[in-house]
Amino acid sequence: MQAILPFTISLCLAVGGLAKDPHPCKSPPLLEGKLALAIIKNKTFGIEKFAYNAFDERVHVRVRLDVDNKTIYSDTLVLYREGVAFEIFRHNQTCTKVHFKDHWKPIEIPRDAKFLSQMIIGSFSEPGDGLLVNNWSGKVEEPPLKYLITFTEFGCLPVYGWYDMPGQDVLGVSFFDIVIGVEDPNIFIPPSFCDKAELDIDRATSTFHDVLTRSL
Amino acid sequence: MQAILPFTISLCLAVGGLAKDPHPCKSPPLLEGKLALAIIKNKTFGIEKFAYNAFDERVHVRVRLDVDNKTIYSDTLVLYREGVAFEIFRHNQTCTKVHFKDHWKPIEIPRDAKFLSQMIIGSFSEPGDGLLVNNWSGKVEEPPLKYLITFTEFGCLPVYGWYDMPGQDVLGVSFFDIVIGVEDPNIFIPPSFCDKAELDIDRATSTFHDVLTRSL
Numbered sequence: 001m002q003a004i005l006p007f008t009i010s011l012c013l014a015v016g017g018l019a020k021d022p023h024p025c026k027s028p029p030l031l032e033g034k035l036a037l038a039i040i041k042n043k044t045f046g047i048e049k050f051a052y053n054a055f056d057e058r059v060h061v062r063v064r065l066d067v068d069n070k071t072i073y074s075d076t077l078v079l080y081r082e083g084v085a086f087e088i089f090r091h092n093q094t095c096t097k098v099h100f101k102d103h104w105k106p107i108e109i110p111r112d113a114k115f116l117s118q119m120i121i122g123s124f125s126e127p128g129d130g131l132l133v134n135n136w137s138g139k140v141e142e143p144p145l146k147y148l149i150t151f152t153e154f155g156c157l158p159v160y161g162w163y164d165m166p167g168q169d170v171l172g173v174s175f176f177d178i179v180i181g182v183e184d185p186n187i188f189i190p191p192s193f194c195d196k197a198e199l200d201i202d203r204a205t206s207t208f209h210d211v212l213t214r215s216l
Numbered sequence: 217m218q219a220i221l222p223f224t225i226s227l228c229l230a231v232g233g234l235a236k237d238p239h240p241c242k243s244p245p246l247l248e249g250k251l252a253l254a255i256i257k258n259k260t261f262g263i264e265k266f267a268y269n270a271f272d273e274r275v276h277v278r279v280r281l282d283v284d285n286k287t288i289y290s291d292t293l294v295l296y297r298e299g300v301a302f303e304i305f306r307h308n309q310t311c312t313k314v315h316f317k318d319h320w321k322p323i324e325i326p327r328d329a330k331f332l333s334q335m336i337i338g339s340f341s342e343p344g345d346g347l348l349v350n351n352w353s354g355k356v357e358e359p360p361l362k363y364l365i366t367f368t369e370f371g372c373l374p375v376y377g378w379y380d381m382p383g384q385d386v387l388g389v390s391f392f393d394i395v396i397g398v399e400d401p402n403i404f405i406p407p408s409f410c411d412k413a414e415l416d417i418d419r420a421t422s423t424f425h426d427v428l429t430r431s432l
Contacts, residue, residue: 125396180341
């Protein structure tokens with residue numbers, strides 16, 4: 001009888017240890033994928049192909065945006081550490097180079113995010129037909145926004161993001177077709193026809209929003 | 217040389233046969249799960265636990281809806297074939313019984329839906345961290361609506377639905393925590409305290425929308 005108690009306690013501790021609470025995590029440092037975005041009040045919708053490099057703090061983004069009755073395309077390589085962005089125009093092999101002032105933000109669940117719930121998209125009743133994800137919420141002071149994000153449990157990959165910028169707009173993002181690693185590392189290197197591009201000092205220092213909407 | 221041509225053709229046909237186009241399909245006939253819904257213009261949001269029985273054409277739905285500044289709860293068992301619905305109030309063991317006029321609609325990709333694309337939620341770079349889904353669009357004449365739906369490739373399980381009812385509203389639905397089969401088949405049988413419930417003939421014949429919003 002005396003032996004049973006410590007045994008039972010050990011068993012409970014072991015089982016408790018198997019069911020860990022989800023923890024904030026960082027996505028793998030090299031990713032390629034797509035995302036669908038919707039800027040709600042602005043009635044802007046877009047599909048984006050992205051390549052993400054957390055080692056060098058670079059992203060390459062090719063966007064198709066539908067806003068008002070226009071469609072704009074954009075091919076942009078951002079070098080956060082160097083503070084510049086290249087807008088690439090492959091059809092005529094030209095390039096513009098602008099200051100880029102946003103700080104690098106890795107793809108991750110912030111350390112102060114609040115865990116909301118875990119859920120299964122699809123079902124685990126059939127092999128390969130379910131995806132275990134975690135929902136988190138939080139807020140950021142600068143710029144002021146509240147967010148709801150969903151990441152996969154196993155690989156810490158982004159699935160959804162919902163960003164509420166009070167007084168401004170709401171942005172919804174849906175990630176898909178993610179691959180860990182990149183097929184061609186040259187995607188993070190400005191094309192050779194960008195070598196001659198001079199810094200456009202007449203352009204206001206850009207954020208991602210500026211770069212994406214310059215054609216409007 | 218002569219043998220190569222038929223061999224090459226056979227190889228191409230074999231490979232082509234492996235890469236099948238997705239086809240409309242029906243979900244498994246017994247499901248339990250949850251869904252999050254948003255009725256956009258009406259600013260209504262809800263979480264629903266549902267049990268679905270396509271053999272007997274019954275659904276049992278427990279809903280929490282947030283609309284205006286109110287929260288309403290509803291526990292409803294619908295017997296489509298019998299044309300009645302039971303509104304269940306477990307806290308005081310009472311029940312109301314109303315006519316229910318909606319026709320049975322199975323959870324499925326309609327035969328005339330248009331295949332849009334296949335995508336991976338998450339990634340297949342890590343085992344268990346990706347979900348293969350298909351996107352479909354279509355329209356319905358009665359009631360008039362356009363839809364965009366996403367179902368899993370392997371199990372034909374619903375993931376998202378987006379329903380645009382022109383001139384009325386837009387409904388977004390997100391399914392999760394689906395299990396094939398039901399834990400307790402009594403969930404499709406009216407509780408014993410519903411036996412005495414008389415058909416409420418003063419109530420207009422109900423649709424799901426009526427049942428859910430009666431408390432407003």
